[in-house]
Amino acid sequence: xxxxxxxxxxxxxxxxxxxxxxxxLATTFLGSIYNIHLDGILNVHVNGxxxxxIALQENxxxxxxxxxxxxxxxxxxxxxxxxxxxxxxxxxxxxxPFLVMPPLNAMFNMEMIGEKIRxxxxxxxxxxxxxxxxxxxxxxxxxxxxxxxILSVTWLYNGFRILSNSKGIQANTAFIITLLAGVIISQVLxxxxx
Amino acid sequence: MKSNxxxxxxxxxxxxxxxxxxxxxCSTTIEGQFDLPLLALLNKEDQDxxxxxxxxxxxxxxxxxxxxxxYPTVRNKLNNLIDAINNLEQEKQQEL
Numbered sequence: 108x109x110x111x112x113x114x115x116x117x118x119x120x121x122x123x124x125x126x127x128x129x130x131x132l133a134t135t136f137l138g139s140i141y142n143i144h145l146d147g148i149l150n151v152h153v154n155g156x157x158x159x160x161i162a163l164q165e166n167x168x169x170x171x172x173x174x175x176x177x178x179x180x181x182x183x184x185x186x187x188x189x190x191x192x193x194x195x196x197x198x199x200x201x202x203x204p205f206l207v208m209p210p211l212n213a214m215f216n217m218e219m220i221g222e223k224i225r226x227x228x229x230x231x232x233x234x235x236x237x238x239x240x241x242x243x244x245x246x247x248x249x250x251x252x253x254x255x256x257i258l259s260v261t262w263l264y265n266g267f268r269i270l271s272n273s274k275g276i277q278a279n280t281a282f283i284i285t286l287l288a289g290v291i292i293s294q295v296l297x298x299x300x301x
Numbered sequence: 302m303k304s305n306x307x308x309x310x311x312x313x314x315x316x317x318x319x320x321x322x323x324x325x326x327c328s329t330t331i332e333g334q335f336d337l338p339l340l341a342l343l344n345k346e347d348q349d350x351x352x353x354x355x356x357x358x359x360x361x362x363x364x365x366x367x368x369x370x371x372y373p374t375v376r377n378k379l380n381n382l383i384d385a386i387n388n389l390e391q392e393k394q395q396e397l
Contacts, residue, residue, distance in 0.1 A: 190376075
């Protein structure tokens with residue numbers, strides 16, 4: 108169980124990088140099929156058509172943003188040399204949970220529910236015309252997707268602690284600041300690209 | 302049964318010293334006040350790590366394979382060990 112929440116005790120380097128890249132490529136492919144936007148390091152959105160190039164661009168931006176912010180934080184905290192390969196690998200590996208988002212979206216018919224929500228909000232109908240089943244599906248979808256995002260954040264936290272060899276309050280504070288910086292930077296990058 | 306060398310006094314916690322050394326062959330005994338060497342002051346896990354490090358010619362990559370741990374985990378163990386040695390050396394210097 109400990110290894111499930113902290114796989115980086117045993118996996119890093121090329122192994123983590125190859126698993127992470129494979130998962131990101133699969134997420135890219137499935138994201139373009141099921142129209143999933145990962146437009147932020149913790150974001151999952153369902154709207155419009157997502158081409159293969161946009162899905163790839165989103166996955167790359169998210170991964171490289173994580174590499175940049177956590178690399179910088181590790182460099183500041185660690186004080187000793189660390190392998191760039193481990194940074195690339197660990198950050199790629201933390202994207203694996205996002206692989207479930209596209210199939211999850213299709214399974215719970217989120218494209219249709221998302222369209223109804225959009226119509227209600229942006230076309231001014233005001234009322235959310237969802238059936239009881241759709242509300243239930245939406246609820247279950249939110250809970251499951253949130254669990255996978257939490258898993259990704261847990262892996263990020265444990266990966267960061269191993270990379271920076273930090274513990275306790277120092278690790279927790281640095282992680283929160285770095286994660287927030289990553290969220291802001293990725294949002295800014297996606298806004299600029301749009 | 303193999304017994305481990307105790308490093309701290311069980312009564313007050315102060316660092317122990319060697320008082321006597323004896324030749325197992327002729328039983329000649331030398332008495333005095335001898336400090337434990339720095340490596341003997343480290344815990345068993347750290348001592349085993351150092352032995353493994355030397356046996357693997359200092360290759361953390363090989364060590365991580367043998368210990369079934371990731372490279373950065375082994376690297377962190379080494380960094381923590383370096384910190385522990387530095388702290389012990391500082392304590393020794395302060396005592397002097």
